[in-house]
Amino acid sequence: MVWSVNIWSVVRCLLRKPAWFGCMTALAVSVNLRTFVQLKETDQVKVVLDLPDIKLHNAWEMEDISKAFEDIIIGDLFTPMPVTEDLLSKLKKLANIPEEEVSLKNLAIISFLYIYLAIMSHKRKDGLQSLSVKVTSNLPTGSGLGSSAAYSVSLAAALLTYSGVVTPINDENDNKYMKWTKDDLELINKWGFEAERIIHGTPSGIDNSVSTYGGAIHFKRVKDTDGEMVPQITPLQRVPELRILLVNTRIPRITKILVANVKKKLEKYPDIINPIFDAIDGISIRCENLFKDMKEKDCDHIYREIEELIDINQSLLGILGVSHPSLEQVVQITSKHGLHSKLTGAGGGGCALTLIAP
Numbered sequence: 283m284v285w286s287v288n289i290w291s292v293v294r295c296l297l298r299k300p301a302w303f304g305c306m307t308a309l310a311v312s313v314n315l316r317t318f319v320q321l322k323e324t325d326q327v328k329v330v331l332d333l334p335d336i337k338l339h340n341a342w343e344m345e346d347i348s349k350a351f352e353d354i355i356i357g358d359l360f361t362p363m364p365v366t367e368d369l370l371s372k373l374k375k376l377a378n379i380p381e382e383e384v385s386l387k388n389l390a391i392i393s394f395l396y397i398y399l400a401i402m403s404h405k406r407k408d409g410l411q412s413l414s415v416k417v418t419s420n421l422p423t424g425s426g427l428g429s430s431a432a433y434s435v436s437l438a439a440a441l442l443t444y445s446g447v448v449t450p451i452n453d454e455n456d457n458k459y460m461k462w463t464k465d466d467l468e469l470i471n472k473w474g475f476e477a478e479r480i481i482h483g484t485p486s487g488i489d490n491s492v493s494t495y496g497g498a499i500h501f502k503r504v505k506d507t508d509g510e511m512v513p514q515i516t517p518l519q520r521v522p523e524l525r526i527l528l529v530n531t532r533i534p535r536i537t538k539i540l541v542a543n544v545k546k547k548l549e550k551y552p553d554i555i556n557p558i559f560d561a562i563d564g565i566s567i568r569c570e571n572l573f574k575d576m577k578e579k580d581c582d583h584i585y586r587e588i589e590e591l592i593d594i595n596q597s598l599l600g601i602l603g604v605s606h607p608s609l610e611q612v613v614q615i616t617s618k619h620g621l622h623s624k625l626t627g628a629g630g631g632g633c634a635l636t637l638i639a640p
C-alpha cells in the first residue's frame with residue numbers, strides 16, 4: 283500500500299519573531315510549496331527512511347525497532363509526551379548518533395524515529411509492518427522557510443493517517459491533496475510541534491501551526507487557566523496580496539543553534555533583550571493593523587510604513603545576532619533599488635525576503 287501526504291509549507295511572516303519570544307505575537311503566512319511523504323509497505327523486515335533532498339538513506343532492522351518499542355515509551359497517542367533529554371539519548375542510541383553531534387541530517391533522523399515509534403507503537407499490536415518512508419519537498423531545507431515544520435507535520439499526518447488514528451476527508455472541489463477534520467488537524471499539529479522541539483529545541487509552535495492549517499495566522503503563546511503557556515492561533519482576518527522576493531543566500535545554518543544562542547543572550551542581558559522582544563512584538567501587531575487598512579487603492583502610505591517596519595525589524599534581529607553578512611548584502615543591494623528586505627525564519631543565513639511594493 284502506498285500512501286502520499288502533502289502538507290502546506292511555511293514562509294515567514296513579513297515581520298518575524300523567533301521562537302525565543304515565548305509570549306510574543308507573530309504573523310505567519312504560508313505559500314503553496316509542498317512537502318510530500320510517501321509510505322510504502324515492504325517485505326524487507328526493516329524500517330527505511332529515504333530523504334533524497336538531504337542525500338540520506340537509513341534503514342533499521344525490525345528487530346532493533348521492536349526492542350526500541352520496549353525501551354522507548356512515548357506517551358499517549360492523543361497527548362504526545364514532551365521530548366525529554368532521556369528520550370533523545372535513547373533515540374540517538376538507536377540511530378547510532380553521537381550524543382553531542384548536531385546536524386540537519388541527525389535532527390531529521392531523530393525527529394523521524396520519535397514520530398514513527400510514538401505513533402506506530404499504538405499500531406504494533408497488529409504486528410509490525412515493514413515500511414519505507416520517503417520525504418521530498420519543494421522547500422529548500424535549512425533555509426529559514428520552515429521546512430522543518432513542513433517535514434514534522436507531514437510525517438505526523440502520514441503516520442497518523444496510516445495507523446488509522448486520523449482519517450482524510452474527501453473534498454470534491456480539490457482532491458489533489460489530503461485534507462483532515464479540525465480535530466484531526468489539531469492532533470497532527472500537536473505531533474508536529476513535538477518533532478519541531480527535537481529540531482528547534484524551544485520552538486514557539488508557529489511554524490508547525492501554519493504548516494498544518496495553511497493560510498495566514500496571528501500566533502501568540504498565552505497563559506491558560508492552569509498557568510501553562512499555550513499557543514493561541516487566530517486566522518488573520520485580512521492579508522493583502524503582497525509581492526515578495528525570496529533570495530536564498532545558500533549559507534547553511536541550523537535553527538536549533540541559532541535559537542540556543544539567542545536564549546543565551548537573553549539570559550545574559552535580560553534587561554536589554556526583553557525590550558527588543560517587546561519592540562518586535564509591537565511591529566507584528568502594527569503590521570497586522572496595517573494589513574487590515576490595506577484596501578485595493580491608495581495604499582502607498584501603508585507600503586511605506588511596512589517598509590519602515592521591515593527595516594526596524596531587520597535591525598533588531600541583527601542586534602539579537604541572527605543576521606549574517608550574506609543577509610546584510612541582500613539588504614544593501616535591494617535598498618539600492620529602493621526595496622526593503624529582512625531575514626526569514628531564524629536567520630543566520632538561508633533566505634531573505636524583500637517586499638516588492640507597487
Ligand SMILES: Nc1ncnc2c1ncn2[C@@H]1O[C@H](COP(=O)(O)OP(=O)(O)O)[C@@H](O)[C@H]1O
Nearest residue numbers: 386389390419424425426427428429430433537
Ligand atoms: N525535504 C526534507 N528532507 C529531509 N529533511 C528535511 C526536509 N525538509 C526539512 N528537513 C529537515 O528539517 C530540518 C531543517 O531544519 P531548520 O534548521 O529548522 O531549517 P528550516 O529553516 O528549513 O526549518 C533539518 O533537520 C532537515 O533535515
Ligand SMILES: C[C@@](O)(CCOP(=O)(O)O)CC(=O)O
Nearest residue numbers: 300301426428485486627628
Ligand atoms: C525558531 C523560529 O522562530 C524560526 C525558525 O524558522 P526556520 O526553522 O529557520 O525556518 C520558529 C519558531 O518560532 O519556533
Ligand SMILES: [Mg+2]
Nearest residue numbers: 428430431537
Ligand atoms: Mg525550522
